[in-house]
Amino acid sequence: RAVADTFSEQGYYAFVPNLLGDDPVKPTDDVPSVLGSWTQRHGWDVVKPLFQKGVIAHLESHKITRFATYGFCWGVWVQFKVSGDDDLKKHVTAQIGAHPSVQINKFYGAEPEALLPAIDAPTLLQPAGTDVATVQVDGSAQRELQSRGVVCEVSNDFQEQQHGFVVRGNVSVEAVCKAVEKALQQAIAFANKHTTAKN
Numbered sequence: 001r002a003v004a005d006t007f008s009e010q011g012y013y014a015f016v017p018n019l020l021g022d023d024p025v026k027p028t029d030d031v032p033s034v035l036g037s038w039t040q041r042h043g044w045d046v047v048k049p050l051f052q053k054g055v056i057a058h059l060e061s062h063k064i065t066r067f068a069t070y071g072f073c074w075g076v077w078v079q080f081k082v083s084g085d086d087d088l089k090k091h092v093t094a095q096i097g098a099h100p101s102v103q104i105n106k107f108y109g110a111e112p113e114a115l116l117p118a119i120d121a122p123t124l125l126q127p128a129g130t131d132v133a134t135v136q137v138d139g140s141a142q143r144e145l146q147s148r149g150v151v152c153e154v155s156n157d158f159q160e161q162q163h164g165f166v167v168r169g170n171v172s173v174e175a176v177c178k179a180v181e182k183a184l185q186q187a188i189a190f191a192n193k194h195t196t197a198k199n
Helices: 002-009 031-041 044-060 074-083 102-108 140-147 174-194
Strands: 067-073 092-100 123-126 152-154
Touching: 002 174, 031 102, 044 074, 067 074, 067 174, 074 092, 074 102, 092 174, 123 140, 123 174, 140 152
Parallel strands: 067 092, 092 123, 123 152
Antiparallel strands: none
16 A cells, blocks of 8 residues: 555555455465465456456546556556456556566466457566566567557566565665665656556
């Protein structure tokens, strides 16, 4: 929510939707052992209706019909699904993804690259050094989108950071704190460039 507050301070209407219900991956979980079953409980057939009700309907109640998204980890998989969905993509002006976990698409029987062909929203990716090659500089995501004339910027500024640093990094460590600040600055600048409507 601190990320949303940062955007609010810049004049945006920002909020954090609950797309997980009461079933998040908990910090105490052994992630590799639970991720397969967890993703099956949170497939697109489940997440899309939640997004329509929890995001689209909420924003429309505030007279907002187009918006930018900022996703983290699994949230970037959700962004890619939203911005490639025929019913939803018209709403997305831009998407920003920090430490993307698009490899989760493999749990649904497809490679991460299968998410890319339908995306046409301007995209900024902020991978950590430990993230998959798909989302790194000159990775398949950037090559695919740019080959179709879609804006796709990939930051190379966070190669020393670990996956999850923006929302779970230890900001008492100076290097992590500076990385988080830089990521938010980049995200705001990208949103400003590709999104015109604020409060």
